[in-house]
Amino acid sequence: MSNNPNQVDLETLRHSCAHLMAQAVQELFPGTQVTIGPVIEDGFYYDFSRDKAFVPEDLEKIEKRMKEIAAKDLEIVHTEISRDEAIKKFTDMGEKFKVEIIDSVEEPISVYSQGDWSDLCRGPHVRSTKQIKAFKLLHTSSAYWRGDERNPVLQRIYGTAWNTEKELRVHLKRLEEAKKRDHRKLGKELDLFSVSEEIGPGLILWHPKGARIRHLMEDFWKKEHFKNGYEMVISPHTAKIDLWKTSGHTEFYKENMFSNMDIEGKEYVMKPMNCPFHIQIYKSKLRSYRDLPIRFAELGTVYRYERSGVLHGLLRVRGFTQDDAHLFCRPSQIEEEITKVLDLIVYILQSFGFFEYKIYLSTKPDKYVGADEDWESATKALENALNNKKLDFEVDPGEGVFYGPKIDIKIKDSLNRYWQVSTVQVDFNLPERFNISYIEEDGQRHQPIMLHRALMGSLERFFGCLIEHYAGAFPLWLAPVQIILCTITDNHAEYAEKLAQRFEESDIRVEKDLRNEKIGFKIREAQLQKIPYMIVLGDKEVESQTLGVRKRRSKETRTLDFETFLNELKSGIDSRLIESDD
């Protein structure tokens, strides 16, 4: 708690606000049972058991009642009772879910009351309902009791609460801003991508401008991988089911795989992962310790079945391209390889404008394959690599995949949201299943260590993240159109054509707007398309053979000659400049 008496710990405040909402709901809708109402990031929710779902008008009513209750300045009283008392109390109240919770908590049972309403709760809470002032109910949804779809369906209401009206306004504004940046909205407005009902949900069409950005992402990625000792490989989109039996995917990943195809009586499936293919390439010949580490990289497109309800724009799809690589190395090389991977990750993410991360190291889960000492040394190698790079990380105990420990990296975007992108995983399983080996110095066959890693994760998701991070105003090096030439009248078209050709020869992505429209109209459209530079061409420019340069989000105009402007462009592109103003 803060020293300022008016400043309440946000978690406490939000928890109390959830109670306030529950009270309002039960007063307005008798017969509704309460279940749980925890605090979440930026707010809270409460799950209710009730036949009917809440509609938006209900939220208004509930909010109004909450304000009334808050104004009553009800004291929030904490009491502790025995389990038997609690069971009797909540059974009498008809709160079956609360009774179920009482079974699983320790005595004494903690209860909070305000007025004639009370709730089973660990607390803490604010002293009076009057302290809950700045709040808003946001939306409804359904949820299952204890998150299990076999359990009864509950009606959830989400809300947010803050210490002051001003903080609430700032938060709501941020939500609005996030809505404006929604990649699905911008994808349409900027003509970047679409999803077609005719084709199928979760399958992305990259339009010319989106594909342009994708090619830029891919080109950059390939160049950096060649520089860093990777070899590019390419593998097919489907393979015989037997491959997936060997890899264990038919056993452990079945529910995520597209169902079988019959090709001349043989079963094939769309690939959900690239690893078995890269292993086949590794296995195509005998490998020596002198060849290791071997690094195979591929922008590999995979298909995974996702339940229809979870699909979401570019962020959750059924077909996506991983910037995948598999590293085969000697046990002694793990640490160095991971360190190099981390270097590359940080370099690439920073190039795209992401400078802050949350990094997790996930360790051995309850069910696992491989020897304990291998797990230990691999986990240590991951940890050492993170420490070598001075990267802060959190350990997620037991959260590793069954086949090995891993590092996950989330990037922070311009609205302070985190997105899971990069991952580095050690795999003790596939080398064993495919029985891969190399000849060691001792002349004997040894099993190599295999690492999976992705930097951007999926190009689709990373693109969605880029769109929202930049609100569609991509940095110069990524902008699908870098400059647009806008003529004042038809008289300037010839000059524009000539300039366009010169820009094209210099690999600048240029568009011309020669339409018979007013300059204000052309500028407006270019602004809405978030083109980094607008070049106005009129009598003045033709006469002096110059360019009228205007940058997006700046009303300032400059008169530059071609070479000067081209140099500015080139240096912005080559340095992958990210303008904070943009």
Add this chain to the structure above:
RNA sequence: GCCAGCGUAGCUCAGGGGUAGAGCAACUGAUUCGUAAUCAGUAGGUCGGCGGUUCAAUUCCGCCCGCUGGCUCCA
């Protein structure tokens, strides 16, 4: 997949048991203009699909498809 809501012109949306409307975009014409919208005209829709109720359905009902917010999971 489940719960709820939504689906009307390319886009954003209004309407409503008697076969549909606006703005922007498109097209045509006029205008040749100096940094976020020049004016006028034209065209555009089996109202997501299939079935049912009805004299009549885009509107009411059922099923299906898709989208949105969540639940679960993850790149």
